Amino acid sequence: MSTTPDLLYSEEEEALRSAVRDLLTDRCDPAAVIARTESDTPHDLALWKTLTDGMGLAGLLVPEELDGQGATHREAAVVLEELGRAVAPVPYLTSAVVATEALLECGADDLLAQLATATSIGALAVGLHTAPGAAFATVRVENGHLHGELTGIADAAVADLLLVPADDGGLYAVDSAAVTVTPQVSFDLTRPLATVRLDGVAGRRVGDAGPAVRRALRAGAGLLASEQLGLAEWTLTETVRYLKERKQFNRPVGGFQALKHRLAGLWLETVGLRAAARNAADALATGEDADVAAAVAQAYAASVAVHAAEEALQLHAGIGMTWEHPVHLYLKRAKADSIAYGTAGAHRAALAELVDLRAP
Incomplete structure (x- = not known):
């Protein structure tokens, strides 16, 4: 039998909010964000490193035995509230939430540990516009290698690990160094989009894409x-x-x-x-x-x-x-x-x- 959820913020959640807001106040002022949008490096990877190495926020959704924090989506939501308040140009939603959830479904423990410790930044190679349950583009699998092009991939420019859906129904982990990432014109300059092209790239099947x-x-x-x-x-x-x-x-x-x-x-x-x-x-x-x-x-x-x-x-x-x-x-x-x-x-x-x- 379901119970009425408690939607109030806990003391721990408020403490987390305070810590993240203090950091963003010091390290993510509006002038700096605007300056980054005018540069060739819109992502603030120094801020990302502080959020992840210093505060361990990349692994909130990852179990402790995989070097994560073993927290829940409620804590991740508090972090995202504060990142939204600062329009912080960091790949938190795409790596610490979306890519992490895909790997949790697949059970790829070693890759999860990499994302949890921010050893790698992950990105799901599905267009940012795609709704849950909607059809999504895939690449071809030919002789064990991946071929094709995927567009509208958020934060692909800074990803180390791409999770690529293929036409055989699999989800493949691909090293971003093996693909061609081309920036697209993005309306939101703080969350850049890119086209990802794979020309005979090797990938590791980690699970079912659907x-x-x-x-x-x-x-x-x-x-x-x-x-x-x-x-x-x-x-x-x-x-x-x-x-x-x-x-x-x-x-x-x-x-x-x-x-x-x-x-x-x-x-x-x-x-x-x-x-x-x-x-x-x-x-x-x-x-x-x-x-x-x-x-x-x-x-x-x-x-x-x-x-x-x-x-x-x-x-x-x-x-x-x-x-x-x-x-x-x-x-x-x-x-x-x-x-x-x-x-x-x-x-x-x-x-x-x-x-x-x-x-x-």
Whole structure:
């Protein structure tokens, strides 16, 4: 018999949040993130090393016997909230969640240990837009070697280990040094996409692609909502702060009733997103109704995160339109996240199937 989940943050989760936020405040300020987007190295691998080597966060979902932390999706969700607040350009979602979940399904213990200790960065070679349960592109297997091209692969540029689905139904572990990775133009400059080309590459079959990819994308979709929550909370908080400082007609702009109503509505949306995101994280941790919880979270999260970022941009007025102000990073991340791991529409359709409420 199922019990009502406790969606409140535990003391341990709050302590984790505090530690991650302090680190990001010191090491991931908006100006530095903007500067990285203008360079050839948008990923902050020094920050990634601190998060993983210093704090052990890459292995939260990996059992302790495999050098992981043996924690749950709830703790990973807290980390993603803070990374979302900072639009941190690190491959946490793609490596520590999505690639890790795929390997957990396959039981590839040695590779899991590499990801848990951040010896390697992993990436699932499935387009970022792909929803859980949807069809995904594969490469050909010919004479034991892999041939083909896969597009829209998030964080492939910094991955050491690629998990590649093939047409024989297998999921293959491939050394990224053996493939050609070509950057694609990405709307979200803090989570770059790339095309991966394999020309007769050797790979190690680690398991069946179908269940591994489905599990990985479900976790990605469910925990992406926590990243979207962090993004929405930052944009709302910064907008309120700015409107308290900015004056018009010798009054703080935030005192105008019309703006109060807009902010109050946005706050209610964000609170709803927090409930959906926490429920998804808890369901993934317990394995209870995880498909439904992830679909609900993603059916709701995209519109809230985009709305929060749009309001932030608009209510910051002229300064919000400048490249130097970080709000554009949040809007681009929110828009990119709105199609990552499936659109809201795709998740609503999946949810209808899951709860047997199909359209007539």
